[in-house]
Amino acid sequence: MMKPSLLGNSKAALKKSMDYHLRCSLCKEPVSKEGRDLFLATAFSLRDRMAEKILQTERRYREAKTKRVYYLSLEFLIGRLMGNTLHNLGMFDTYKGLLTDAGFDIEEVREQETDPGLGNGGLGRLAACFLDSMATLDIAGFGYGIHYEYGLFKQEIDNGYQREKPDNWLAELNPWEIKRTDEKCIIPIHGRIEHFQDRAGEYNPMWLDWKVIMGIPFDIPVVGYGGKTVNWLRLYGAGSSADFDIQIFNEGDYFRAVEQKVSSETITKMLYPLDTLKSGRELRLVQEYFLVACALRDIIRRYLRDHENFDRFPERVAIQMNDTHPSLAVAELMRLFVDEYALPWDHAWEITRETLAYTNHTVLAEALEKWPVGLLEKVIPRHLQIIYEINRRFLDKVAALYPGDIDLIRRISLIEEGETKQVRMAHLALVGSHSVNGVSALHTEILKNENFSDFYALRPEEFVNITNGITQRRWLLEANPRLAGLISDTIGDAWITDLQQLRRLESLADQKAFKDAFHDIKRTNKEILAGIISDSVWLSVDPDSLFDVHVKRIHEYKRQLLKIMQIVHEYLQIIRGEKKPAIAKTHIFAGKAAPGYWIAKQMIKLIHNVGQVINQDKRIGDALKVVFLPDYRVSLAEKIIPATDLSEQISMAGREASGTGNMKFMLNGALTVGTLDGANVEMLEEVGEENIFIFGLKAKEIAEMVQEKRYRPLDYYHRFPEIRKVLDAFRDDTFCAAERGLFQWIYHRVMNNEDPYFHLPDFMQYIEAHDKIEAEFQDPATWTQKAILNVARCGKFSSDRAIADYNRLIWNKNGLKEK
């Protein structure tokens, strides 16, 4: 039965609520303009309303016996929550009015919110977009993650070099989260296996001598658009089992007792940057186990409130593993079922597989997790036993199907033999799930035909493609309010929950009034970004220039280098009088490099040095500018993307699983220059080849060249003077006059190390694409028309569609109830 609300939503009630929190929660009067008081009062008043709605939503789910979906992810890049929450609750204008009445600008208040960096990039942001879509679609979908004390590092730039600073996002009060100490759980870790017999004389391994970590949940409400459904994201922080170890305390060693407590809390201290996750980082393994163990205990606890046994578990529970990071869920769920709930192995295995599903996010071999057997034995000895048993049974089945095929057994095994035996986490996830999905059509084909071809041959029906998506509530409605307003004024606001409605803009793409309005909005967004650039890096850029943007994590496969090569090529052409610039261009970069990834960090230095030379060269004037915006994060992306003319999605084909940045740019009316990689392929299908600039080798062509060893960088160097001049510029210190030899490594990496990311074979086509872009940008009417068509044809790339696909193809196999 629905309980009456304790809160009102009238303007007067909301004002009273804010006043209450200012005085009673924050003990503040009067409010200062500089501080966070007003932000906190707004957030607390919103949290009150969402807390009530969480309870209402929960009652609805329980009454309807709704199947629950749990999304396990080591990263949730949620960004700032105030704007998104206000929009989804339909209270943006009311709060804006309240703040205006009090003499404050809502945008300034929003700037007071910390931007939590609880993720590296696409994978974490995808998880956040999915939570928004699940709540909007009224799906009982919840996130489980880690309450990192320090998010991904803050990036500062010192003489062009990246410097990492701790991101202590919790130093400021986080008003959204609700600490639930009443639902804390005990997680065992370490210890040893004692080989014993049970009462019937059967083998009974006992897990003894473990230590205990406390998992303390923090819930962040996730409100769906319209405010009917409020789900939650539960982040677990680690604590010690008791405030102090009693024995140590009794011995009088206060300091050692405190140190032990701190040691437990270290587990959730920091998020590991990607590309630093090489095998052997024990703390990362502990984090992965900790998340999985906390989440599964909580999921089972919730299930058992309404059920007496596990027979209906897969009907009522779906668990999605976001990449291999939570793949220990396979072993932990089996351990819980077999050890703690005494289910027979076969029954437990059936339930486990029917419940779990795995999303793969990478084809890069170095990013497919493996953990040394010895480390697993040390951290979670019982799980290692279970993994061995899963493997034994699995390999028996494979051997029965393919007798004598030893090589297949070796390839498909969960254990990689070698000097250091390792557990292949992707194989564990594949074997323990009823579904595996890639995140774009191309990526899924690569998984089927290359990375996981043996598994595909065994279980083809379990491979599914679900192309990634983004939530339009954050990436258009919130990030680009002017364009969102124009669209809603023109075709209504149904697009907010049905992005295919944007198709209705197609007929307006050649209508002058609409084009002018669209163009003006882009111009305004560019002015705003120009202001941010000026404030941030003290560089003046022309809002009428082409804003050409390459923002994402810095990684070789994403080919920031290719973009710099194109800029250098253009620069050399201009200063050597080979080209007269037809348009002004502002090249904008942003992105973080993993602290231990030398090449990526050098790339940041290169961008800065190239920028320094070009930006100060009087021969260039305003024709070319190169900007690197530090500390790329969700809130900065929300400013860059709406202001972008040209989106650079130029990864080496076959390497980017999907990309989601590409979709965000498309939704905001940028044209894309890109390779046929990840979701770019599907963007081309949707938008039409005349509205996107595609270049470069296809994944298959690259694979063939690699296999046949046909690629020789030296041939390109000699054959194409354009390539030669650019590489020579890196070699001859054109961009590092004060630091001789600094960039010579690039020449050698490309020429002598076989250019593993195929910069040279794609370069000539890439500069041709840019010639075309330059020509087209000189015709603003046609450019704007194409930009409008990009927006109009972006409907497929909503995370609502992606979640509907997950629902239909993976979670709904057993009859998921919606609404």
Place this chain on the structure above:
Amino acid sequence: MQLQHKNTADVLIVRPLEKRIDASAATEFKLKLGEWIDSGNRRIVLNLSEVDFIDSSGLGAIISGFKRIGGDGRLVICAVKESVMSLFRLTRMNRVFDIFPSEDEALRALSGKA
């Protein structure tokens, strides 16, 4: 560590009066159990009705007693709270020990059997 114990017929009933059996108590607990076994007690009921939490060292002490009493004796457990039972399940010790809901049932089970 506070341990209550009494003999009923030839059964020794041991009842820890602590809420927690952790590292601070486990050594003494293990020692006492060992002494009782070594002094000839062959049937022991461990009544855990007062205990809310046993850490792995406490569980280790019980295992140690079980091993010490050997095949010709019996160490059974009774009146286990759910919070402790969940730890038995975690370690799979519940499959090794006979666990009874109450002291009376444990005594009944031990009567006539060694």
